[in-house]
Amino acid sequence: MMQFSLFVAALVAAAPVFAAPTTLRASHQFPGGRGDARDEMVQIIAREAKAANVDLDVQVYPGASLFKPNEQWNALVNGQLDISSFPLDYASGKVRAFGATLMPGLVRSHDRAQRMNDSPFMKDIKTQIDKAGVVVLADAWLAGAVASKRACIRKPDDIKGLKIRSAGPTFASMWQAAGASIVSVPSNEVYNALQTGVADATDTSSGSFVSFRIYEQVKCLTAPGDNALWFMYEPVLMSKKSFNRLNKKQQEVLMQAGKKSHDFFASKAKGLDDQMVKVFKEHNVEVVTLTSQEYDEWVKVAQKSSYAEFAKEVPNGKKLIDEALSVK
DSSP: OHHHHHHHHHHHHHSOOOOOOEEEEEEESSOSSSOOHHHHHHHHHHHHHHHTTSSEEEEEEOTTSSSOGGGHHHHHHHTSOOEEEOOGGGGTTTSGGGGGGGOTTSOBSHHHHHHHTTSHHHHHHHHHHHHHTEEEEEOOEEEEEEEESSSOOOSGGGGTTOEEEOSSHHHHHHHHHTTOEEEOOOGGGHHHHHHTTSOSEEEEEHHHHHHTTGGGTOSEEEEOTTSBOOEEEOOEEEEHHHHHHSOHHHHHHHHHHHHHHHHHHHHHHHHHHHHHHHHHHHTTOEEEEOOHHHHHHHHHHHIIIIIHHHHHHSTTHHHHHHHHHTOO
8 A cells, every 4th residue: 555655656656747827917998898908919919929828828808907097106106007008197096107108299200209219208108107116018109180079170269268187187288278278087088078078188198099989079189290289108017016927038028019000100199180080980980180380389378388387396307308308
């Protein structure tokens, strides 16, 4: 009997040990399965992780089904959530510097947005992200627009008296300075705000304008064109606590997947604007773009409001604005 027991023990010891794969949870607020490029960025990372055969499984929860939009940053910092994609500006209440990643007139074009990624400006922003306990897997800059249920918004006078939903505090500051009142809701609640009259107008990214079907609620869209006032940094982020729990091979796979995700988005970014314009025109929404002169008028309002407040209230705020504006 003793010999048999030893024989069984030897067999068990020799048998390969199959560890359960590490499962990561990825959450974002955007619709899944509707072709939203931000959802696809996260899905690319999930697919690449699985295909690499390093015992890594990323489960994606779209449509704010796991965490509400404004809860995601804290969840990443605390390690309750592993991966997410959201506007970094959503966390500007926690890290004031992040407000610079959604600042009127800092980026202006998609080519410039790509050059921003390797600039001292983004180096400073990423230092803050890292210090908070979060890892950047993929960069993404989205252009955006402003749309109204009433007339087209081209000049500062056009927004006077409107209730506008604003994506972040720096734009809210500029809209207010031009005479609007601010409605605070995340992008996945904009449709209802416009439908119920809580808001008359909204700014948001080109991707969100389409995936949240805002064309059903507005009369005129001011698209990015050559003079995009609205650009936003919306990376794919990972909790450092979660990242550090992975082995080196798994970490490398995620970083490589992040690069693939970044490249995918960079190739699609301009197309999101074109798609938005096409869809809005198909739904009989008037589409306009800013002239250089109109753009400059808005920047003057921003300099006296958003820029001045940011420089005054945020440590190194002026330095961040100057670094962004110095990108050629």
